[in-house]
Amino acid sequence: MQDTYFIDTMGCQMNERDSETIAGVLEDLGFAPTEDMLTARVIVLNTCAVREKPVHKVFSKLGGICKLKAKRPEMIIIVAGCVAQMAPEEFRRRTPLVDIVVGPRNLSGLAEAIREATGEPSVLADTSEVIPEGLPSSREDGVNAFVNITYGCDNFCAYCIVPYTRGREQSRTPERVGAEVKQAVEAGRPEVTLLGQNVNSYRGTDEEGKSVDFPDLLALVDSADGLKRLRFTTSHPKDLSLKLLDAMRDLPTVCEHLHLPIQAGDDEVLARMGRKYTRAHYMGILQAARERMPDIAITTDVMVGFPGETEEQFERTVAAFEEIRYDQAFMFMYNDRPGTRASGFEDKVPEPVKLARLQQLVDIQNRISREKNEALLGNTYEVLVGGPDLKSPSKLRGRTRTNKLAIFTPRPVPRRAVPAAGDMVYVRAEEAFLWGFTGTEVIE
Numbered sequence: 001m002q003d004t005y006f007i008d009t010m011g012c013q014m015n016e017r018d019s020e021t022i023a024g025v026l027e028d029l030g031f032a033p034t035e036d037m038l039t040a041r042v043i044v045l046n047t048c049a050v051r052e053k054p055v056h057k058v059f060s061k062l063g064g065i066c067k068l069k070a071k072r073p074e075m076i077i078i079v080a081g082c083v084a085q086m087a088p089e090e091f092r093r094r095t096p097l098v099d100i101v102v103g104p105r106n107l108s109g110l111a112e113a114i115r116e117a118t119g120e121p122s123v124l125a126d127t128s129e130v131i132p133e134g135l136p137s138s139r140e141d142g143v144n145a146f147v148n149i150t151y152g153c154d155n156f157c158a159y160c161i162v163p164y165t166r167g168r169e170q171s172r173t174p175e176r177v178g179a180e181v182k183q184a185v186e187a188g189r190p191e192v193t194l195l196g197q198n199v200n201s202y203r204g205t206d207e208e209g210k211s212v213d214f215p216d217l218l219a220l221v222d223s224a225d226g227l228k229r230l231r232f233t234t235s236h237p238k239d240l241s242l243k244l245l246d247a248m249r250d251l252p253t254v255c256e257h258l259h260l261p262i263q264a265g266d267d268e269v270l271a272r273m274g275r276k277y278t279r280a281h282y283m284g285i286l287q288a289a290r291e292r293m294p295d296i297a298i299t300t301d302v303m304v305g306f307p308g309e310t311e312e313q314f315e316r317t318v319a320a321f322e323e324i325r326y327d328q329a330f331m332f333m334y335n336d337r338p339g340t341r342a343s344g345f346e347d348k349v350p351e352p353v354k355l356a357r358l359q360q361l362v363d364i365q366n367r368i369s370r371e372k373n374e375a376l377l378g379n380t381y382e383v384l385v386g387g388p389d390l391k392s393p394s395k396l397r398g399r400t401r402t403n404k405l406a407i408f409t410p411r412p413v414p415r416r417a418v419p420a421a422g423d424m425v426y427v428r429a430e431e432a433f434l435w436g437f438t439g440t441e442v443i444e
């Protein structure tokens with residue numbers, strides 16, 4: 001019987017993309033995927049250090065996995081991701097049953113380490129700055145493919161661990177990005193999301209030595225045969241140019257959705273966070289985006305309770321939310337990340353105050369999201385079908401260009417099969433919910 005592998009992925013889209021690479025490496029070595037962790041020969045924990053108490057959470061999961069290995073010593077345990085990069089020696093010390101510790105910058109050595117996994121534990125968490133090109137990857141079913149355009153980050157925001165775990169920013173060449181997009185589309189992915197910690201600072205150099213910025217890259221990728229939709233994340237407000245907004249407006253596949261983290265609505269807090277933009281600059285970008293694309297969806301990340309945040313400063317974030325009216329927001333409470341500058345700041349906001357601020361903002365944003373989705377009702381939208389809706393399988397689910405979730409009833413059409421994943425349909429919005437709307441397919 002073929003040996004199997006199981007991957008538990010925590011955290012962001014960068015980690016999801018890394019898990020695809022890890023899966024590809026394992027499949028190249030002859031392992032097959034399984035949903036059943038209990039029987040897997042290889043268990044991978046792809047860890048995240050950005051949110052919550054990361055090391056604690058990983059070690060508690062590992063405790064259970066190591067108990068499994070005590071019964072099945074042939075099992076191979078791999079710890080990957082940012083926690084692996086942050087604390088490689090801690091794994092060796094606290095969990096000797098772990099076979100391989102591999103940071104996000106060391107995936108090119110993974111295949112070799114797995115081959116050797118019957119011997120000494122391998123720790124691959126050096127700080128080399130090599131872009132892991134040419135590794136295999138295995139993507140789960142779906143219509144979207146994530147494609148990295150940069151690795152690492154140079155921004156060193158005061159609260160963030162990423163520059164320490166994923167290293168300094170490096171851009172892939174436009175040719176390599178283009179080739180991966182082409183491959184993904186040919187493999188049946190009509191939608192691609194270009195990924196980077198800060199896509200706006202992409203600086204590639206093509207084979208002729210010409211410098212290519214992010215809007216240029218979008219134009220190159222937009223022309224890929226068969227590509228229906230192009231998305232990107234994450235944008236940093238300090239590097240977002242008007243040239244990019246023009247490209248979003250003009251390039252047919254680029255979707256009208258901008259995810260632009262605000263983090264705080266107060267200039268003093270932004271400065272202490274090390275974000276290097278002001279509220280006025282941020283508002284100027286949104287105004288320019290809405291002038292060019294009036295129906296653009298804007299989403300954001302925000303952090304409440306940053307050390308020293310006063311009630312007045314928090315209220316400026318609330319006021320920014322009311323003024324901007326985001327379509328969605330990912331809202332977090334500040335928590336110390338060991339090794340970051342902010343963890344050494346003294347004026348920490350008490351836990352109950354942070355919780356109350358978070359709840360206040362969540363309530364406001366939920367109301368705004370619902371109102372924005374209610375404003376869509378009665379209109380018809382182009383929806384890329386993702387597949388059947390899991391809760392009501394007679395319905396389908398998909399996304400609009402603005403990334404709203406659409407759950408809809410397909411229309412029976414003589415001599416036409418029910419739309420399938422990857423098909424483009426039109427849906428009339430009939431009832432709003434927090435993340436989108438329900439509706440009915442419209443045959444044009």
Ligand code: SF4
Binds near residue numbers: 156
């Ligand atoms: S831009 Fe700031 S928050 Fe984003 S990854 Fe870089 S350091 Fe972290």
